Amino acid sequence: QKEVEQDPGPLSVPEGAIVSLNCTYSNSAFQYFMWYRQYSRKGxxxxxxxxxxxxxxxxxxxxxxxxxxxxxxxxxxxxxxxxSATYLCAMRLGINTGTASKLTFGTGTRLQVTL
Amino acid sequence: EADIYQTPRYLVIGTGKKITLECSQTMGHDKMYWYQQDPGMELHLIHYSYGVNSTEKGDLSSESTVSRIRTEHFPLTLESARPSHTSQYLCASSAGQGTPLHFGNGTRLTVT
Known part of the structure; x- marks a missing residue:
């Protein structure tokens, strides 16, 4: 079982809609949580x-x-x-652990916002 | 925008060749990382460095090696490329313990 689960989508919504993107995780020691946006062919x-x-x-x-x-x-x-991009959730342990800087990522949800 | 640069952006190379993927950052960050990203899969950490002359292997086993001779430079080398190395390689850096990562735009490697 993956530590972080994220629905890969794709999720298609009309312009102006409210979008909800979600991740679940299994490690209760995660303390810091991030969302990254990744456009095609970009970091x-x-x-x-x-x-x-x-x-x-x-x-x-x-x-x-x-x-x-x-x-x-x-x-x-x-x-x-x-x-319109892929949205990645990421999380990491508390700052006092030796691996504090390492991130665990979800697989990303691809979002398409249409006109 | 984060000042972290990766070259080349795209590389197609034959099996058995030695390749080096370049990564440089101008932010003076001590910590640098290499991640591997495949379609539909999460990013996996393959190497990291907490400073000059410090390198560690990440969670995902990789046949690549890295070096950190200068703060701003963190190249990744594959001595003999194989088709299984085909992937996107992302370099990142961060300022200190627990601070967010800033990513480069990646190198998309294809080994034929």
């Missing part, structure tokens, strides 16, 4: 970076972490065609 770029449970908002993007359920989400409001 992943960091979108959101959160610690522990709660919400974090940045413009049209909201990251949500529920550690009790081992579940994280990324919401995109008023989705645009430029949001």
């Amino acid at each position: 992943p770029e960091l979108l959101m970076y959160t610690y522990s449970s709660g919400n974090k908002e940045d413009g049209r993007f909201t990251a949500q972490v529920d550690k009790s359920s081992k579940y994280i989400s990324l919401f995109i409001r008023d989705s645009q065609p430029s949001d």
Whole structure:
């Protein structure tokens, strides 16, 4: 069983829709949670970076972490065609562990926002 | 945008050839990483470095080797390329313990 599970999609939504992307994980020691966006033929770029449970908002993007359920989400409001990309969730252990900088990734969800 | 550069972007090469994938960053980051990414699969860490003259193997076994002679440079070498090495290789760096990773745009390697 993978440590991080993510629905690969593809997910197709009309412009202006609210998008919900999700990941579940099995390791309760994960403390830091990230969402990366990867356009075709590009490297992943960091979108959101959160610690522990709660919400974090940045413009049209909201990251949500529920550690009790081992579940994280990324919401995109008023989705645009430029949001079409693959979204990768990633997480890592606490800062005091020797492997704190190593990330465990989901497989990515491919999102297509249509006009 | 992160200042991390990978060359070449695309490489098609025959079996048995020696190749070096270049990665450079201008941010002065101590930590650098190589990930392998295949379609529909999660990124897997194959090598990392916490500073000059420090290199470690990652979670995914790889026949490649790396070196870290300078802070800004973290090349990956395959002594004898095989078709099983066909993949996308992503280089990343981070500033310190627990800080986010910044990725380059990758090298897509095809071994024929």
